[in-house]
Amino acid sequence: xxxxTHINKSGQAEMVxxxxxxxxxxxxxxxxxxxxxxxxxxxxxDGGHKKGDVFAVARLAGVQAAxxxxxxIPLCHPLMLTSIKLDLEADKANNxxxxxxxxxxxxxxxxxxxALTAASVAALTIYDMCKAVDKGMAIGDIxxxxxxxxxxxxxxAQSVSEAE
Amino acid sequence: xxxxTHINKSGQAEMVxxxxxxxxxxxxxxxxxxxxxxxxxxxxxDGGHKKGDVFAVARLAGVQAAxxxxxxIPLCHPLMLTSIKLDLEADKANNxxxxxxxxxxxxxxxxxxxALTAASVAALTIYDMCKAVDKGMAIGDIxxxxxxxxxxxxxxAQSVSEAE
Amino acid sequence: xxxxTHINKSGQAEMVxxxxxxxxxxxxxxxxxxxxxxxxxxxxxDGGHKKGDVFAVARLAGVQAAxxxxxxIPLCHPLMLTSIKLDLEADKANNxxxxxxxxxxxxxxxxxxxALTAASVAALTIYDMCKAVDKGMAIGDIxxxxxxxxxxxxxxAQSVSEAE
Amino acid sequence: xxxxTHINKSGQAEMVxxxxxxxxxxxxxxxxxxxxxxxxxxxxxDGGHKKGDVFAVARLAGVQAAxxxxxxIPLCHPLMLTSIKLDLEADKANNxxxxxxxxxxxxxxxxxxxALTAASVAALTIYDMCKAVDKGMAIGDIxxxxxxxxxxxxxxAQSVSEAE
Amino acid sequence: xxxxTHINKSGQAEMVxxxxxxxxxxxxxxxxxxxxxxxxxxxxxDGGHKKGDVFAVARLAGVQAAxxxxxxIPLCHPLMLTSIKLDLEADKANNxxxxxxxxxxxxxxxxxxxALTAASVAALTIYDMCKAVDKGMAIGDIxxxxxxxxxxxxxxAQSVSEAE
Amino acid sequence: xxxxTHINKSGQAEMVxxxxxxxxxxxxxxxxxxxxxxxxxxxxxDGGHKKGDVFAVARLAGVQAAxxxxxxIPLCHPLMLTSIKLDLEADKANNxxxxxxxxxxxxxxxxxxxALTAASVAALTIYDMCKAVDKGMAIGDIxxxxxxxxxxxxxxAQSVSEAE
Numbered sequence: 009x010x011x012x013t014h015i016n017k018s019g020q021a022e023m024v025x026x027x028x029x030x031x032x033x034x035x036x037x038x039x040x041x042x043x044x045x046x047x048x049x050x051x052x053x054d055g056g057h058k059k060g061d062v063f064a065v066a067r068l069a070g071v072q073a074a075x076x077x078x079x080x081i082p083l084c085h086p087l088m089l090t091s092i093k094l095d096l097e098a099d100k101a102n103n104x105x106x107x108x109x110x111x112x113x114x115x116x117x118x119x120x121x122x123a124l125t126a127a128s129v130a131a132l133t134i135y136d137m138c139k140a141v142d143k144g145m146a147i148g149d150i151x152x153x154x155x156x157x158x159x160x161x162x163x164x165a166q167s168v169s170e171a172e
Numbered sequence: 173x174x175x176x177t178h179i180n181k182s183g184q185a186e187m188v189x190x191x192x193x194x195x196x197x198x199x200x201x202x203x204x205x206x207x208x209x210x211x212x213x214x215x216x217x218d219g220g221h222k223k224g225d226v227f228a229v230a231r232l233a234g235v236q237a238a239x240x241x242x243x244x245i246p247l248c249h250p251l252m253l254t255s256i257k258l259d260l261e262a263d264k265a266n267n268x269x270x271x272x273x274x275x276x277x278x279x280x281x282x283x284x285x286x287a288l289t290a291a292s293v294a295a296l297t298i299y300d301m302c303k304a305v306d307k308g309m310a311i312g313d314i315x316x317x318x319x320x321x322x323x324x325x326x327x328x329a330q331s332v333s334e335a336e
Numbered sequence: 337x338x339x340x341t342h343i344n345k346s347g348q349a350e351m352v353x354x355x356x357x358x359x360x361x362x363x364x365x366x367x368x369x370x371x372x373x374x375x376x377x378x379x380x381x382d383g384g385h386k387k388g389d390v391f392a393v394a395r396l397a398g399v400q401a402a403x404x405x406x407x408x409i410p411l412c413h414p415l416m417l418t419s420i421k422l423d424l425e426a427d428k429a430n431n432x433x434x435x436x437x438x439x440x441x442x443x444x445x446x447x448x449x450x451a452l453t454a455a456s457v458a459a460l461t462i463y464d465m466c467k468a469v470d471k472g473m474a475i476g477d478i479x480x481x482x483x484x485x486x487x488x489x490x491x492x493a494q495s496v497s498e499a500e
Numbered sequence: 501x502x503x504x505t506h507i508n509k510s511g512q513a514e515m516v517x518x519x520x521x522x523x524x525x526x527x528x529x530x531x532x533x534x535x536x537x538x539x540x541x542x543x544x545x546d547g548g549h550k551k552g553d554v555f556a557v558a559r560l561a562g563v564q565a566a567x568x569x570x571x572x573i574p575l576c577h578p579l580m581l582t583s584i585k586l587d588l589e590a591d592k593a594n595n596x597x598x599x600x601x602x603x604x605x606x607x608x609x610x611x612x613x614x615a616l617t618a619a620s621v622a623a624l625t626i627y628d629m630c631k632a633v634d635k636g637m638a639i640g641d642i643x644x645x646x647x648x649x650x651x652x653x654x655x656x657a658q659s660v661s662e663a664e
Numbered sequence: 665x666x667x668x669t670h671i672n673k674s675g676q677a678e679m680v681x682x683x684x685x686x687x688x689x690x691x692x693x694x695x696x697x698x699x700x701x702x703x704x705x706x707x708x709x710d711g712g713h714k715k716g717d718v719f720a721v722a723r724l725a726g727v728q729a730a731x732x733x734x735x736x737i738p739l740c741h742p743l744m745l746t747s748i749k750l751d752l753e754a755d756k757a758n759n760x761x762x763x764x765x766x767x768x769x770x771x772x773x774x775x776x777x778x779a780l781t782a783a784s785v786a787a788l789t790i791y792d793m794c795k796a797v798d799k800g801m802a803i804g805d806i807x808x809x810x811x812x813x814x815x816x817x818x819x820x821a822q823s824v825s826e827a828e
Numbered sequence: 829x830x831x832x833t834h835i836n837k838s839g840q841a842e843m844v845x846x847x848x849x850x851x852x853x854x855x856x857x858x859x860x861x862x863x864x865x866x867x868x869x870x871x872x873x874d875g876g877h878k879k880g881d882v883f884a885v886a887r888l889a890g891v892q893a894a895x896x897x898x899x900x901i902p903l904c905h906p907l908m909l910t911s912i913k914l915d916l917e918a919d920k921a922n923n924x925x926x927x928x929x930x931x932x933x934x935x936x937x938x939x940x941x942x943a944l945t946a947a948s949v950a951a952l953t954i955y956d957m958c959k960a961v962d963k964g965m966a967i968g969d970i971x972x973x974x975x976x977x978x979x980x981x982x983x984x985a986q987s988v989s990e991a992e
Contacts, residue, residue, distance in 0.1 A: 011215070011305075012215055012216075012219065012226065012301055012302060012304065012305065013301075013304040013305075014226075014229075014300070014301040015219055015225055015226070015301070019219060019225060020225060020883075020884070020887065021225040021226070021228070021229045021301070021884065021887070021888065022887070022891070022912075022913055022914075023891055023911060023912050023913070025910065025911035025913070025932065026910045026911065027853070027910040027911050027932045027933070027934070029910075033519070051175070051176055052176075055176065055179055055183065061178075061179055061183060061184060061185040061392060062176065062178075062179070062185070063512075064185070064389060064392045064393070064512070064513065065178075065185045065246055065247065065392070065396060067512065067513065067514070068246065068393060068396055068513065068574050069244065069245060069246050071514070071515060071574060071575065072244075072246075072400075072571070072574055073244055075570055075571065075578050076240075076243075076244070076571070078895055079240075079892070079895065079896070080233065080236075080237055080240070080244075080293055080296070081233060081293070081296055081297050081300045082229055082232065082233050082236075082297065082888050082891060082892055083229065083297075083300060083301065083891065084300060085908070085909065085910065086895055086907075086908045086909060087578075087908065088577070088578045088579065088580065088607075088908065089577065089578060090517065090518045090519040090521075090577065090608060091515060091517035091518065091519050092514075092515050093514055093515070093517070094514075112517065112519045113519070114519070115908075116910060120303060120307070121296065121299070121300050121303075124296055124299060124311075125296055128292050128293075128296060128311070129244055129245070129292075131314075132244070132245055132285065132288055132289055132292060132314075133245050133246065133247075135285070135288060136178070136245045136247060136248060136285050137176055137177075137178040137179070137185070137247065138176060139284060139285075139316075140176065140177040141175075141176065141177075143284070143316055143319070143327055143329075144315070144316075144329060144330065145315070146312075146313060146314065146315040147288075147292070147312075147314035147315070148310075148311075148312035148313060148314065149310060149312060150295075150296075150310065150311035150312065150314075151308070151309070151310040151311070152303075152307055152308075155307070163307055165307075165308060166308065184391075184392070184395065185392065185395065185396065186395070186399070186420075186421055186422075187399060187419060187420050187421070189418065189419035189421070189440065190418045190419065191361070191418040191419050191440045191441070191442070193418075197683070225884060227676075228676070228677065228881060228884045228885070229884070229888060231676065231677065231678070232677065232738050232885060232888055235678075235679060235738060235739065236735070236738055236892075239734055239735065239742050240735070242403055243400070243403065243404070246396050246399060246400055247399065249416070249417065249418065250403055250415075250416045250417060251416065251742075252416065252741070252742045252743065252744065252771075253741065253742060254681065254682045254683040254685075254741065254772060255679060255681035255682065255683050256678075256679050257678055257679070257681070258678075276681070276683045277683070278683070279416075280418060339543070339633075340543055340544075340547065340554065340629055340630060340632065340633065341629075341632040341633075342553075342554075342557075342628070342629040342632075343547055343553055343554070343629070347547060347553060348553060348719075348720070348723065349553040349554070349556070349557045349629070349720065349723065349724065350723070350727070350748075350749055350750075351727055351747060351748050351749070353746065353747035353749070353768070354746045354747065355689070355746040355747050355768045355769070355770070357746075379503070379504055380504075383504065383507055383511060389506075389507055389511060389512060389513040390504065390506075390507070390513070392513070393506075393513045393574055393575065396574065397572065397573060397574050400572075400574075401572055404568075404571075404572070406731055407568075407728070407731065407732070408561065408564075408565055408568070408572075408621055408624070409561060409621070409624055409625050409628045410557055410560065410561050410564075410625065410724050410727060410728055411557065411625075411628060411629065411727065412628060413744070413745065413746065414731050414743075414744045414745060415744065416744065443744075444746060448631060448635070449624065449627070449628050449631075452624055452627060452639075453624055456620050456621075456624060456639070457572055457573070457620075459642075460572070460573055460613065460616055460617055460620060460642075461573050461574065461575075463613070463616060464506070464573045464575060464576060464613050465504055465505075465506040465507070465513070465575065466504060467612060467613075467644075468504065468505040469503070469504065469505075471612070471644055471647070471655055471657075472643070472644075472657060472658065473643070474640075474641060474642065474643040475616075475620070475640075475642035475643070476638075476639075476640035476641060476642065477638060477640060478623075478624075478638065478639035478640065478642075479636070479637070479638040479639070480631075480635055480636075483635070491635055493635075493636060494636065525847070553720060555840075556717060556720045556721070556840070556841065557720070557724060559840065559841065559842070560721060560724055560841065560902050563842070563843060563902060563903065564728075564899070564902055567898055567899065567906050568899070579906075580905070580906045580907065580908065580935075581905065581906060582845065582846045582847040582849075582905065582936060583843060583845035583846065583847050584842075584843050585842055585843070585845070586842075604845065604847045605847070606847070667871070667961075668871055668872075668875065668882065668957055668958060668960065668961065669957075669960040669961075670881075670882075670885075670956070670957040671875055671881055671882070671957070675875060675881060676881060677881040677882070677884070677885045677957070707831070707832055708832075711832065711835055711839060717834075717835055717839060717840065717841040718832065718834075718835070718841070720841070721834075721841045721902055721903065724902065725900065725901060725902050728900075728902075729900055732896075732899075732900070735896075736889065736892075736893055736896070736900075736949055736952070737889060737949070737952055737953050737956045738885055738888065738889050738892075738953065739885065739953075739956060739957065740956060776959060776963070777952065777955070777956050777959075780952055780955060780967075781952055784948050784949075784952060784967070785900055785901070785948075787970075788900070788901055788941065788944055788945055788948060788970075789901050789902065789903075791941070791944060792834070792901045792903060792904060792941050793832055793833075793834040793835070793841070793903065794832060795940060795941075795972075796832065796833040797831075797832065797833075799940070799972055799975070799983055799985075800971070800972075800985060800986065801971070802968075802969060802970065802971040803944075803948070803968075803970035803971070804966075804967075804968035804969060804970065805966060805968060806951075806952075806966065806967035806968065806970075807964070807965070807966040807967070808959075808963055808964075811963070819963055821963075821964060822964065
C-alpha cells in the first residue's frame with residue numbers, strides 16, 4: 009500500500025512539493041450534515057422563509073472558510089480559488105440540514121480540502137446560531153463526494169455513484 | 173419554544189450582545205471522529221509509534237483553529253482562551269480516530285464553538301494528511317460533550333452521561 | 337493645540353500605551369453612506385424584499401471587519417468586542433444606503449475605529465455586490481456619530497445633535 | 501437592466517464563478533478623501549515635513565489592506581496583486597487629504613475592490629492617528645476612478661474624464 | 665532540571681493551561697540586530713535623514729507582528745497587548761541596526777514571545793527593503809533582555825545587567 | 829551604488845511593481861540557529877528521540893509562517909508557494925539547533941523572504957517551547973544561503989560556497 013504523502017522518509021510531516029505538477033482545471037464537491045431537533049429545524053425554516061438568515065450566514069461562512077483553508081490546514085498549499093459555491097437544504101424527513109460545497113480552480117493541487125473545510129464551517133456556523141435552543145445538534149457525514157482534475161483524475165464516493 | 177439568539181426581531185442575523193454578562197470561568201469539551209479504511213488507520217498508528225506526526229500535526233491544527241474561531245464563525249465573539257487541549261486516540265475496533273478538544277477561559281461568553289472548531293479542524297487535518305491513500309474517509313459525530321460556566325450552567329450530552 | 341497621540345517626541349509613529357488606563361464601559365457609533373443609481377438601489381430593495389441578501393452580506397462583512405480592526409489599522413490595540421451591530425437602510429429619497437455600526441466593550445481604549453471600520457467595510461461590500469451594474473457608486477459620510485466611556489467621556493457629532 | 505452578479509437565480513449571495521474567464525492584465529485606481537479641521541491638517545503637514553509618519557503609516561496600512569481584500573469582502577476572489585501603490589496629498593485649500601490607490605495584476609477578475617479597500621483603510625488609518633485632536637473628521641468620495649483589463653474593458657469615472 | 669512546559673506527560677506538545685494564573689502587570693523587552701555592508705547602512709541613514717522610511721516600515725511591521733504572535737507561534741496564548749514599542753538605531757561602528765521591542769499587558773501569561781516576534785519581524789522587514797542591494801545581511805542576537813511580572817518575577821539577561 | 833528598491837523617487841516606501849516581470853521557477857534557502865544551554869538541548873533531544881515534538885511543532889510553525897509572509901512583511905507580494913521544507917538538526921558540539929528552510933514557486937518575484945521568515949519563526953517557536961527552562965537562548969545567523977530563478981539569477985552566500 010502507498011505511503012502517507014505528507015510524511016517524508018525521515019517520518020517528518022511536510023508539505024507535498026507540487027512545483028513540478030502541471031496546472032490543470034480542478035474541482036471538488038464535499039458534503040456535511042447537521043442533525044437537530046425537529047423544532048430547531050422548523051425555527052430555521054420559518055426564519056428561512058422570511059429572511060433566510062441562518063442559511064445566508066452559514067453559506068458566507070463556508071465561502072470565507074474555503075479561502076482560509078491553507079491557513080487552517082497546516083500542510084495545505086495556498087490556492088486562488090476561482091469558484092466557491094455552497095448549497096444548503098433543509099431535510100425535514102431526517103431532521104437535518106444538508107450542505108454541499110463545490111470549489112474550482114486551475115492549479116497544481118486539488119481542492120478537496122477547500123470543499124471539505126467550506127462544508128464543515130458552514131455546519132459549525134449553523135450550530136453557533138442555533139445552540140441557544142439546541143445544544144445536542146450533531147455534525148456528521150463530512151466527506152468528499154467527487155473530485156476531478158490533476159494526475160489522479162476523476163473520483164467519486166461510492167454511495168454517491170450508487171445513489172444516482 | 174425560545175428563539176434563535178442570533179436573529180433579532182427584524183429577522184436579521186447579529187452577534188449576541190454580551191456586554192452585560194458577568195465574567196465567569198467557562199469550559200467546553202467537544203468530540204469528532206474520522207472513520208477510514210483499516211489500512212489507513214494502521215499507517216497512522218505505525219507512523220505514530222515512531223514519530224506520531226499525523227496526530228501531532230492534527231493536534232496543533234486544532235489548537236490554532238480554536239484561536240481563530242471568531243474569525244471563522246461570523247457571529248462568534250473574540251475570546252482569549254486560557255487553555256486548549258486536544259486528545260487524539262486510534263480506535264481500531266471501529267476503524268476511526270477519536271478526537272476530543274477542551275477549551276477554557278474566564279469570560280462573558282461560552283467556548284463551545286472553540287472546542288467544536290478545534291475538533292473539526294483536527295479531523296480535517298487528518299483527512300488532508302491521509303487523503304492520498306484513502307479519499308473515502310468520513311468525519312462525523314462532531315458534537316458538544318459538556319459545558320460549564322455562565323448563566324446556563326452545566327450541560328452534558330445525553331449519551332455521554334449514559335455511557336459514563 | 338494638542339499633539340497627535342500616535343507620534344512620539346522623536347516624531348515616530350507608535351501605539352499609544354494604554355497600560356495605565358482604567359477599564360470602563362465603552363461604546364461608539366459610526367455612519368457611512370453609499371450613493372448609487374436609482375435602478376441599483378431598486379435592485380437591492382427588490383432582492384431585499386425577497387431574501388435580503390445584499391444587506392445580509394454587508395452586515396456580516398461589517399461585523400467581521402470590526403473584529404479584524406487591530407489587524408487593519410496598524411496602531412490600533414487588539415480588543416475583545418462584546419457587541420457589534422450594523423443597521424442598513426435604503427434611503428430612496430437620496431438614492432443611497434445608510435449604514436450605522438455600533439460597537440461595545442469594557443476595556444482600556446475606545447472603539448471608534450472598530451465602528452468606523454465596520455461601517456466602511458459594509459459599504460465596500462455593497463459596492464462589490466453591485467459593481468457589475470453600477471461602477472459609479474460613491475461611498476461617503478464615513479464619520480463618528482457618538483462615543484462614550486473612557487477619560488474623554490461622551491462625544492457627539494454636531495450635525496447629529498442638531499438633527500435630533 | 502442587468503442583474504446583481506453576486507445574487508444567483510435562487511436569490512442567494514454567491515461568488516461569481518470566474519473559472520472560464522481569461523487571464524488578462526488588470527488595473528484599477530480608486531480615490532478617497534478625509535476632511536478635517538485646518539489645524540489637524542497642519543499637524544500632519546508639520547509632522548510630514550519632518551518625518552512624514554502619518555502618511556507613511558497610512559500608505560502601509562493601505563498596501564496591507566489591499567492584500568487582505570478577499571478576507572474582508574466576503575465574495576471577493578483571492579488574488580495575487582503584482583503592484584499596489586498609494587499616493588497621499590495634503591489639499592490645504594479644502595482642508596483634506598486626497599488618497600489615490602492603484603492595484604495591478606494579471607488575473608481572471610478585476611482589482612477594483614482591492615484599490616477601493618486600500619484607499620478606505622488608508623483614510624481610516626489617518627482618522628485613527630488624528631482622532632485624539634479631531635473626532636469630527638469625515639471620510640468621503642470613496643469611488644473608482646478608472647479600471648482596465650478584462651471583458652468589460654476600460655472604464656473611467658465621469659468627473660475624472662471631465663476634469664482632465 | 666525542570667521539564668519543557670509545552671510537552672505533557674505523554675510527550676505531546678500542548679498549550680500551557682494558564683486558567684488559574686493570576687492577572688498581573690507584565691512587560692518584556694527583546695533585542696535583534698541586522699548586520700550589513702557599510703554602504704547599505706549608509707543608504708538607510710541617508711533615506712532616514714530625509715524620510716525615515718526603512719525604519720518607519722520596520723517599526724510598523726514589528727508592531728503588527730506582536731499583535732499576530734499567537735497566530736504565528738502555535739502554542740502561544742492570545743493576548744491583548746496594551747503597549748508595543750519598537751526602537752531602531754543605526755550602529756555605524758558595527759555596520760548594523762539595533763532593534764529593541766517592548767510589550768506590556770495586564771494578563772495571565774508573559775509577553776516575551778510578543779517582544780521577540782516584534783524584534784524579529786522588524787529585522788526581516790529591513791532585510792526585505794535592502795535585499796536588492798545587499799543579499800548577505802545577517803539577522804542575529806535575537807534574545808530576551810528583560811521581563812517582569814507573573815510568578816517567575818523579574819529576569820534580566822546577563823550581558824545586559826553587566827553592561828549597564 | 830544602486831538604490832533601495834522599496835523607496836521610490838519621492839522617498840516613500842512602496843511595493844516593487846512586478847507586473848512586467850516574467851514568471852520563472854524560483855527557489856531560496858535560508859538558515860537560522862538557536863543557541864541554548866547544553867541541558868536545554870538535551871531535553872529537546874530526549875523528547876525528540878521519543879516523540880520529536882519540539883522539532884515537529886517548530887517545523888509546522890515555519891511552514892505556516894512562510895504562507896503568511898506577505899501579511900507579516902509589509903511590502904512583500906502575495907505568493908502561492910508550491911513547496912516549503914524545513915530541516916532542523918541538533919548541533920550538540922555548539923549547543924544549538926540548526927534550521928534550514930527552502931521555499932519554491934513559479935512566480936514573478938523571489939521567495940527569499942518566505943524562507944527567512946520560515947526559519948525565523950521556527951526558531952522563535954523553539955524559544956517559546958523551551959523558555960520555561962532557559963530564558964537566555966539566543967537566535968542568530970538568520971541569513972539567505974542560496975537563491976535561484978528570476979532576472980538576478982543564482983546567488984549563494986560566501987561562507988556557504990567556501991564551506992562546501
